[in-house]
Amino acid sequence: MTYLDNLLFGYYPYICLTIFLLGSLVRFDRDQYTWKSDSSQLLRAGQLRWGSNLFHVGVLFLLMGHTVGMLTPHFIYEPFISAGNKQIMAMVSGGAFGVLGFIGVSLLLHRRLSDERIRINSKTSDIVLLVLLWLQLALGLATIPLSAEHLDGSMMMKLAGWAQHIVTFRAGAPELLAEASIVFKLHMFLGMTIFLVFPFTRLVHVWSGFGAAAYLVRPYQLVRSRRVGLVEREPLSRSAR
Structure with missing residues (x-):
């Protein structure tokens, strides 16, 4: 293990996760008006529809798959599926949805760079983020x-072991990546960097x-009429007036 490996895969994950959580909380507290996706649909809708749908379908599946696959201890799924079969399943499903996400982000990046109006109205962070996501999927x-x-x-077991060591604050996580290819390490480093820039x-x-899922369990909204509780009065007679 080198000092760089220990820094990138031992300390850098905690730096990224800390900024990811605290940065998101601070932004929500101080800059709620910037808490949005800044859609450019009004400028050009067609390519956005294809790119956004493909990207979100692919990335959401990959995010769920990586979270469950990397953080689930081996002894939980071992009685049902071997590590080798789990890896083949991850390669097939991850490859299929990875291609969908890659096509989607390529369309989004091409749209943002090729259309002058969209490019002018884009923030630097929008373009940098799309480039990072494109590289990560590639x-x-x-x-x-x-x-x-x-x-x-x-190898999958070692990568999952690294992730589980990190989230449970156990020592020895960088050593598990000693035999990992540079491609795996770049993929993991870039993934952590995306968490870093997230907020x-x-x-x-x-x-x-994710917060919108709360609508599935929230109580029904009760709408009450303004007339509820009002006592209807009989019109006054002319003599009483």
Whole structure:
């Protein structure tokens, strides 16, 4: 292990996660008017529809798959599926949805750079974020041939072990990546960097997406008429007037 490996895969994850959580909280508290996705649909809708749908379908599946696959301890799924079969399943499903996400983000990036009106109305963070996501998806697809060299699931187990060591604050996490390819390391480093820049970009709207799930369990809204509780009065007679 080198000092750089220990820094990038031992300390850098905690720096990214701290900024990710605290930065999101501070932005929500201080700059709620910037808490949005800044849609450019009015400028050009067609390519946005295809790119956004493909990107979100692909990335949401990958995010869920990575979270469950990396953070689930081996002993939980071992009685049902072997590490090797789990890796093959991850390669097939991750490859399919990775291609969808990559096509989607490529359309979004091309749209934002090729259309002058959209480019002028784009923030620097919008373009930088799309480039980071494009590179991340490309690196993720590049790991599939490398994973095929370890169909016994050994490398996947080490990568999952690293993630579980990080979230449980256990020592020795960087050592698990000693034999990992540079492509895996770049993919992991860039993924952590996306968490680092998350609070400063339009990605914060992801929190709102998860928050919208609360509508499924919230009580029904009660709408009461203004007339409820009012006693109808009989009109006064002319003599009383």
